[in-house]
Amino acid sequence: MPAEPGTVRPGGRTARVRAAVLRAAGDVLAEQGFAHLDLADVARRAEVGKTTVYRRWGSVTGLVADLLADMAEQSLHRTQTGSVLGDLRANADLVQRTLADPRQGALFRAVIAAAACDARTAEALRRFYDVRIAEWAPCVEEGVVRGELPSGTDAAAVVRAVSAPLYYALLTTGTPPGPAAADRAARAAFAAAAAGVYVTGEGHREQDT
Structure with missing residues (x-):
């Protein structure tokens, strides 16, 4: 079965072409939005033949999916500070700076x-966040082992709770959140987790007894 367009990880010249095209696609998205993303324009900006872009990615949504996959691969690894709150603050700082x-x-x-109106873009965005959450979830899991958080704490839910208010602020005000908002988000997520808000399954039943 042939691979879906944009999913093969190339090397050599093909890798350089991919990098140039993804960079150009990101520039268009940042400058003009999804509605103005056009494969021919991306090819021109990347100084790549249109045929190459159409053959490799097939569609605008295929290109966006590959861009998000690349962004997930290039994202910074989690910071280990030795405490859950320190790690969550590092995560919040990274989201805020981004x-x-x-x-x-x-x-x-x-x-x-x-993603709100295109299913394939929505799926690609979910995969992007799945990768990022999986990268940072161990900071919560390690906190459970150290006794900082209760057993059964849902690590993924805690990580989402850190970034959620930062994205909400951006989308509802149009203004990027500042460092104070990042610190507040991390402290709120940690306090809720320490209080057992994110305990699920067997751990939740143990808390109730």
Whole structure:
């Protein structure tokens, strides 16, 4: 069965072409939004033949899916500070800096808007966040082992709780959240987790007894 367009990880010249095309696609998204993303325009910006772009990615949504996959691969690894709160603050700081970056913040707004009305973009965005949550979930799991958080704490839910208010602030105000908002989000998620708000399954039943 042939691979879906944009999913094969190439090397050599093909890798350089992919990098140039993805960079150009990200630029268009950041500058003009999803509605203006056009494969021919991306090919022109990347100085790549249109045939190459159409053959490799097939569609705008295929290109966006590959861009998100690349962004997930290039994202920074989690920070280990030795405490759950320290790790969650590091995560919140990373999200805040990303959303405050002129290019990255605009790019995420464009992709989130597209995901609201395009199923393939929505799935690609979910995969992106699945990768990022899986990267940071161990900081919560390790906190459970150290006794900082109750047994049964849903690590993924805690990580989502850190970034959720930051994205909400960006999308509802149009203004990127600042460092104070990042610190507040991390402290709120930690306090809720320490109080057992994110305990599920067997751990939740143990808390009730």
